[in-house]
Amino acid sequence: MAGSTATQSGESLLFLTDEQLRKGIEAMFFAYRAFTADPDRILENYEYGRAHHRAIHFINRQPGLTVNTLLAMLGVTKQSLNRVLRTLVEDGLVEARVGRRDKRERNLFLTEAGAALERELSDAQRARMRAAYRAAGPSAVAGFRQVLEAMMDPDLRRYYQSMKDSAP
C-alpha cells in the first residue's frame, strides 16, 4: 500500500521502486504486442488466429501430446480449444490419433502442412527474438529468461524447465 520502496530485503533496492516496477509492467505490455505482431500478420493470410498459433506451437514442441496436456498448457476451456483443434484437423494441419494404450486419449501431431505453417510462424517470431537478443547481448538474455521464469505460474514453470534447452 505505502510507497513500497523501502523493504527489509538485503538486495539493492534500486529495482523495486514503484516507478521501476511500472516501467517493467509497460515493458511487458509493449514487448508482448511486438512479439505477437509478426505471427498475427501471417495468420491473417490463413484466416487463423493466435489461438491456432498457440496450439500449433505446442503440438510441434511435444508431438503426440494429448488434448488434456495441451489444455493445461494453454489454460483455456476444452470447448475453446476444441473449436480451434477441429478446424486445424479439418484443414489437414493437425492429426489426432487415437491413443495406443488409452484409447480415450487423442495424440496430436502436425502434418507436413502443419509443420510448414509452424515453421513460417516460428521463423518470423524467432527472427524478432533473435534481433532483440543480439541487440541486448548474452548476459541480458540470461536475465530476461530468469525474470520471466520467476514470473510464471509454478506448474507451467515446471513444464518449461523440463523442456530441453539446447540443440541436441
Next chain:
Amino acid sequence: MAGSTATQSGESLLFLTDEQLRKGIEAMFFAYRAFTADPDRILENYEYGRAHHRAIHFINRQPGLTVNTLLAMLGVTKQSLNRVLRTLVEDGLVEARVGRRDKRERNLFLTEAGAALERELSDAQRARMRAAYRAAGPSAVAGFRQVLEAMMDPDLRRYYQSMKDSAP
C-alpha cells in the same frame, strides 16, 4: 530457413540456437499469462476487462493525455477504445475534459474512484513483478528490461524511454 544457429555475429552464439529462441518464445507466453492473471481476477469483480485496465494504466501514467495519444499507445481502433472509455466515464472512473487550447481534444484523467481501482490493479501486478525481480536479482532485471526494450516497436520504445524511470 536453415538451422540458423551459425551466424557471422561476433557475439557468443550460444543464445541463438533455435531451441534457445523457442524457449524464449515460450517464456514470453507463460510469463505474460501470469502477468495478467492477477489484474484479470480483480477486474471480474467490477465487470471490466483487460482493455479497461490498459486504459486506466496509461491515463494514470500520463494524466491529461488525449484520446489520440492513448490510441497510439494501445494500438486499437478508436471505436474499440471508445466503448471502453465510455463505460469508464459513465461509471465515474475517468474524466474527459475538453481541451483548453484545442477544444476538439479530450484530456483524460482518473477520478478518485478511477485512481483507487488503478491502485488496486497495479498493487497486484507490481507485487508479482516485485517477487519476480527479487527472485531473479538486480542484474537479471537489467537484462530483462534490455531485451524487452529491444523487442518493442520503435515508436513505442521512444515513448517508453521518455517516461521517467526513478522516483523523483
Next chain:
DNA sequence: GATTTTATGTCAGCTATGTTGACTTTCCAA
C-alpha cells in the same frame, strides 16, 4: 459384471474486445 470416473467431443448461448464502414459534430488553421 455393474458402476463410476475420465477423456474427449459437441451444441447452444453469452461476453469482451477487436475489426470495418459510414456518418456527424466540433472547431482549428490556412
Next chain:
DNA sequence: TTGGAAAGTCAACATAGCTGACATAAAATC
C-alpha cells in the same frame, strides 16, 4: 470561410474466450 483533423456514434461483424448441458467410449473401481 472553408477544408480537414479530432472526436464521437451507430451498425454489423469476427474471434476467442466463457458456462452449462449432454453424449460417447474406454478405463478404473467396486
